[in-house]
Amino acid sequence: DAGITQSPRHKVTETGTPVTLRCHQTENHRYMYWYRQDPGHGLRLIHYSYGVKDTDKGEVSDGYSVSRSKTEDFLLTLESATSSQTSVYFCAISDGYSNQPQHFGDGTRLSIL
Amino acid sequence: GQNIDQPTEMTATEGAIVQINCTYQTSGFNGLFWYQQHAGEAPTFLSYNVLDGLEEKGRFSSFLSRSKGYSYLLLKELQMKDSASYLCAVRDGGNSGYSTLTFGKGTMLLVSP
Numbered sequence: 540d541a542g543i544t545q546s547p548r549h550k551v552t553e554t555g556t557p558v559t560l561r562c563h564q565t566e567n568h569r570y571m572y573w574y575r576q577d578p579g580h581g582l583r584l585i586h587y588s589y590g591v592k593d594t595d596k597g598e599v600s601d602g603y604s605v606s607r608s609k610t611e612d613f614l615l616t617l618e619s620a621t622s623s624q625t626s627v628y629f630c631a632i633s634d635g636y637s638n639q640p641q642h643f644g645d646g647t648r649l650s651i652l
Numbered sequence: 653g654q655n656i657d658q659p660t661e662m663t664a665t666e667g668a669i670v671q672i673n674c675t676y677q678t679s680g681f682n683g684l685f686w687y688q689q690h691a692g693e694a695p696t697f698l699s700y701n702v703l704d705g706l707e708e709k710g711r712f713s714s715f716l717s718r719s720k721g722y723s724y725l726l727l728k729e730l731q732m733k734d735s736a737s738y739l740c741a742v743r744d745g746g747n748s749g750y751s752t753l754t755f756g757k758g759t760m761l762l763v764s765p
Contacts, residue, residue, distance in 0.1 A: 572752075581757035582695070582739065597752065629694060640685055640697035641753060 542566050543644035545630050551650045558617040560647050562630030564610075570633045571613040572641060573597075573605060575626040582629065588613055589635075620651045654678045656756035658740050663762045664730055672725045672759045674740035682751055686714050686725045687739040689758070695739055699725070727761075735763045 542565030552558055562571060572587040574597075584597030586605040594605050602624060604616045617624055627648050631641040655677045664670040674684070683702040687695035701707055701716035701723060713726040727734055737758040743751050 579757065582741075582755040584752055584754075587752060598754075638683070638700055638702065640687075640700060642697065643694040645694050 543630060543632055543642060545628075545644040545647050547647060548645065549648045551652065552620055553652055554622055555619050558620050558649065558651075560615045560628055560630075560649070562613045562615070562632075562644060564613075564632050566632060566634075566642075567610060568632040568634045569610075570635050570641075571607065572631040572633075573603070573613065573615045574629045574631065575599065575624075576629060576646075577626050585615065585628075622651050625649060625651045654742055654744060654754035656740055656742055656754060658738075658756040658759045660757070661760045661762070663764065666730055666732060666763055666765050668730050669726065669728050670730060670761065672727070672738050672740075672761065674723045674725070674756055676721050676723075676740070676742050676756075678721070678742050678744060678754070680744040680751075681718065681742060683743040684714075684716055684723050685741045685743070685753065686712075686723075687741065689737045689739060691736070698738075730763050732763055732765070735761060737761070 544563045546561045573585040574582045576582050583599045585603050588594045588607045606614045627646050629646045630644040633641045657675045685700050686698040688698050689695040699714040706715045711728045716723045737760050739758045740756040741753040
């Protein structure tokens, strides 16, 4: 299994508070991704990174920011959480070769009350 | 943009064969992936197609027709453990990690005894 660790695995917080989710990989892969998964919407890309300090927006980036200061860590921050950001968040990694899949972490279940 | 369609739900009987279809309309295409996701777990990679034709991997096969924007996942000798959601994902654009995946909403397969 790909070495991907997401933390925390579960979090409950209140509207308006800042939240940071962490994705840590031990595969030395260049590419890392943050998705959210909601019923009726499937997996949607929030932000992705193609190297240290190199990031770009995905389909649903509003309200989220990311940072990647070293290869192994990719952080997702909700500056001021809203109830609409209640979701399951998945991190994924890939080595960038076209025939290689993205591998996913176990997810973080985030509830914003 | 990308538009990916899959049936929402399917049911089948243990030991049978089931075909899950996926159609897509995309602005770019660089491969199609199938993932399996059990409830409460991360998606796991099943298959990859970039050329037309059938790819077989044990009980699972995947087919692609690029001219028709169509793929299917074929599951043979169904087992109870195959009850899961099956996600179709299309890779856009370039031949590198800069390209991203767009996921369909998933097909929930229920296998009954």
